[in-house]
């Protein structure tokens with residue numbers, strides 16, 4: 518259970534990226550409920566503003582996470598509401614397709630949004646947390662949305678999965694690098710979540726069928742699991758935990774484990790046909 522990180526006497530702000538919808542919106546809502554002055558940010562400025570109003574956030578503002586300077590400006594802006602308490606790198610793109618089927622533009626976008634931008638956001642937040650500590654306001658939390666796919670092979674999502682493995686690696690190293698500043702870094706690795714990202718995937722594609730074979734999580738479950746880690750030393754959590762264990766085993770022995778993929782895909786295809794996967 519997380520500690521109380523904000524209170525009327527000790528207000529803190531929180532920035533959530535890609536928060537106009539889906540998992541980001543649920544995280545922003547969870548943080549509003551816990552008393553943070555939340556800044557809903559998204560590349561879609563109008564949608565961010567609407568979401569902010571709907572969930573009672575402090576503001577809804579434009580932020581393209583791939584713009585390094587814009588991340589720093591947003592971190593400074595958040596401090597005008599209250600000292601920064603949390604920064605959540607949630608924004609992501611989920612183009613499915615094999616490495617050879619994806620376009621070069623899609624591959625660059627996957628790496629820029631899902632990986633490089635997480636570095637920019639984490640750096641912006643860490644810079645502000647350190648500056649605040651010099652003024653006596655110590656600590657802060659950085660949340661990173663990785664994925665179950667970070668733990669092992671996912672045919673049909675190879676580049677996406679690689680970006681998610683990269684941010685999980687980043688989170689584990691960062692948590693050690695920033696520990697002395699009392700900045701906690703936490704990653705969450707969810708299985709498929711019922712959001713527009715998955716709905717937009719090719720229904721006949723390999724990845725969509727593999728995801729559909731499992732049981733979809735709801736955005737709120739991911740939000741609660743992430744925010745529960747804030748203020749604690751827990752570095753990452755996989756949802757559900759048993760699927761994480763299976764994926765790690767398949768990573769240790771990808772040859773034999775991947776023989777089950779056609780069977781799992783057929784299960785997913787059957788669920789998609791019956792309309793059970795949403």
Ligand SMILES: NC(=O)c1ccc[n+]([C@@H]2O[C@H](COP(=O)([O-])OP(=O)(O)OC[C@H]3O[C@@H](n4cnc5c(N)ncnc54)[C@H](O)[C@@H]3O)[C@@H](O)[C@H]2O)c1
Nearest residue numbers: 535539540560581582607608609662664709710712713714
């Ligand atoms: N849905 C899943 O099954 C699932 C599973 C594991 C992890 N994730 C991760 O969770 C995060 C949220 O995914 P979601 O399912 O809610 O997706 P979503 O597509 O519903 O929402 C993503 C949001 O990110 C925004 N965005 C995209 N590019 C951006 C950019 N350059 N700058 C700022 N915002 C940008 C979009 O406008 C959108 O509002 C992503 O990082 C995703 O990879 C999703």
